[in-house]
Amino acid sequence: MDLRSILLVTQYDGGEFAGWQRQPDARTVQGEMEVVLNRLCGGNPVSAVGAGRTDAGVHAHGQGVGVRMPPSWTPDRLRRAMNSLLPRDIWVAAAHEMTPDFHPRRSATARRYGYLVGTDEGAWSPFRRRYEWAVRHPLDATALAEEAASLMGEHTFRAFAVAHTAPVDDHHRCVIHHAAWVPRDGGWVFEVAANRFLHHMVRFLVGTMIDVAQGRRPRGTIARLLVAPDNRETTAPAPAHGLSLQQVTYPVTCYAQC
Amino acid sequence: MDLRSILLVTQYDGGEFAGWQRQPDARTVQGEMEVVLNRLCGGNPVSAVGAGRTDAGVHAHGQGVGVRMPPSWTPDRLRRAMNSLLPRDIWVAAAHEMTPDFHPRRSATARRYGYLVGTDEGAWSPFRRRYEWAVRHPLDATALAEEAASLMGEHTFRAFAVAHTAPVDDHHRCVIHHAAWVPRDGGWVFEVAANRFLHHMVRFLVGTMIDVAQGRRPRGTIARLLVAPDNRETTAPAPAHGLSLQQVTYPVTCYAQC
Numbered sequence: 113m114d115l116r117s118i119l120l121v122t123q124y125d126g127g128e129f130a131g132w133q134r135q136p137d138a139r140t141v142q143g144e145m146e147v148v149l150n151r152l153c154g155g156n157p158v159s160a161v162g163a164g165r166t167d168a169g170v171h172a173h174g175q176g177v178g179v180r181m182p183p184s185w186t187p188d189r190l191r192r193a194m195n196s197l198l199p200r201d202i203w204v205a206a207a208h209e210m211t212p213d214f215h216p217r218r219s220a221t222a223r224r225y226g227y228l229v230g231t232d233e234g235a236w237s238p239f240r241r242r243y244e245w246a247v248r249h250p251l252d253a254t255a256l257a258e259e260a261a262s263l264m265g266e267h268t269f270r271a272f273a274v275a276h277t278a279p280v281d282d283h284h285r286c287v288i289h290h291a292a293w294v295p296r297d298g299g300w301v302f303e304v305a306a307n308r309f310l311h312h313m314v315r316f317l318v319g320t321m322i323d324v325a326q327g328r329r330p331r332g333t334i335a336r337l338l339v340a341p342d343n344r345e346t347t348a349p350a351p352a353h354g355l356s357l358q359q360v361t362y363p364v365t366c367y368a369q370c
Numbered sequence: 371m372d373l374r375s376i377l378l379v380t381q382y383d384g385g386e387f388a389g390w391q392r393q394p395d396a397r398t399v400q401g402e403m404e405v406v407l408n409r410l411c412g413g414n415p416v417s418a419v420g421a422g423r424t425d426a427g428v429h430a431h432g433q434g435v436g437v438r439m440p441p442s443w444t445p446d447r448l449r450r451a452m453n454s455l456l457p458r459d460i461w462v463a464a465a466h467e468m469t470p471d472f473h474p475r476r477s478a479t480a481r482r483y484g485y486l487v488g489t490d491e492g493a494w495s496p497f498r499r500r501y502e503w504a505v506r507h508p509l510d511a512t513a514l515a516e517e518a519a520s521l522m523g524e525h526t527f528r529a530f531a532v533a534h535t536a537p538v539d540d541h542h543r544c545v546i547h548h549a550a551w552v553p554r555d556g557g558w559v560f561e562v563a564a565n566r567f568l569h570h571m572v573r574f575l576v577g578t579m580i581d582v583a584q585g586r587r588p589r590g591t592i593a594r595l596l597v598a599p600d601n602r603e604t605t606a607p608a609p610a611h612g613l614s615l616q617q618v619t620y621p622v623t624c625y626a627q628c
Contacts (some may be wrong), residue, residue, distance in 0.1 A: 125496040128386075154605045171497075238383040238428075238459045239501070 115180035121206040131168040163360040169352030176360035178216035209368040222361040224305040232298040244355035251325040256293040262335040263291040271337040273310035315349035374440035379464040389426040421618040427610030434618035436474035467626040480619040482563040490556040502614035509583040514551040520593040523547040529595040531568035573607035
């Protein structure tokens with residue numbers, strides 16, 4: 113029996129998850145989704161494959177989750193059934209039928225993340241602190257713009273990755289399509305899109321740029337670190353809870369004809 | 371040694387609390403605040419007295435919390451010390467020195483609550499579902515306005531209270547100063563202010579008004595229930611997580627001269 117290949121565009125509040133990836137003794141997004149999928153398939157195990165492994169505390173507005181289901185499950189029927197059974201902090205916003213060779217991680221051509229930084233007094237409220245990094249000192253807008261601009265294009269990101277988490281022969285190269293600090297009520301959002309991201313990469317970048325924007329490190333630090341061989345001079349990663357995986361992009365050829 | 375009477379205007383995300391009131395085996399807001407206060411007082415027990423006992427899941431943007439502290443603790447010093455020690459989901463937004471006879475519950479002249487209802491597709495996202503009641507069917511704006519208007523003034527709220535939670539001789543009378551459904555992006559907020567509220571009162575009112583606004587109960591239901599002897603014909607309470615205690619009002623004479 114051929115299985116249907118379905119993409120579930122998934123949102124979650126990462127606050128009460130030990131990240132995306134299944135773990136034996138921790139509550140994870142993948143674990144919760146697979147419990148529901150197995151139940152819908154009469155106890156048969158079903159894998160939920162994510163486009164990216166978000167860390168503990170990281171949110172998602174559009175994680176790409178691929179599943180293979182018996183053909184009686186249309187995307188819309190699956191979406192409704194899952195939303196009625198999933199816990200309140202996970203939500204399938206959309207579902208699409210994909211081609212048989214679609215793979216949620218390998219087929220992705222781009223990912224977009226957003227990182228919220230709060231700079232006003234209200235940023236410390238429990239309602240915003242769940243989703244933003246509240247910082248005490250004002251940020252230099254020109255410094256933010258300069259550091260973000262230096263990210264554009266293809267670079268080696270050894271300085272912005274957790275050491276020894278990529279394969280030994282990994283080139284650590286990423287192509288940044290978009291990087292900008294956008295002002296908003298009460299603070300900023302750092303928007304960044306790339307073909308791929310290394311482990312902790314956005315959080316390393318934000319931590320370092322905030323140090324520059326608060327005058328603790330000189331301007332041009334990002335450009336200098338982009339040629340560094342490791343992360344020894346990089347600022348510690350910004351907190352996980354400010355980060356959200358906004359969108360995963362797939363080629364139109366991955367979507368099945370309707 | 372005379373103790374200082376201090377009002378802590380406190381915010382919390384109720385999602386991970388078993389309500390305001392201290393309980394031996396559950397995480398509560400009062401319990402967490404008292405742990406921090408005791409630590410600041412070198413292990414001496416300090417009570418945190420709330421203006422109202424919010425239920426499990428109910429949020430607060432302005433709970434009134436009264437404490438008595440040794441005179442070395444100015445309000446501002448106490449606020450800073452508490453915010454550095456409290457968990458991320460509690461935040462003291464302001465602190466004021468009060469007169470010696472101030473009592474956070476008995477001195478309050480008004481409380482204001484807000485209840486969020488979401489009516490668009492996005493209301494189901496995990497980021498909004500934590501703070502809003504997402505409802506499936508559209509709401510009749512005229513019905514909402516009529517039902518809310520009938521609440522204004524002094525009434526007996528036996529139909530909108532949990533049975534047997536008030537003292538036997540309680541008159542169940544409350545004076546409603548303000549009651550209105552205000553449209554907002556993606557839904558509505560029900561705003562209500564009164565001299566006092568009974569247990570589950572706002573949630574009973576919202577549950578019943580949503581039934582009217584979705585055509586399941588006739589218009590005028592609120593007015594009819596305001597003369598009912600008990601809650602047997604009242605709609606079940608709306609979910610706790612849509613509710614927030616917005617503000618507690620005290621007479622200016624309760625605030626100590628600066």
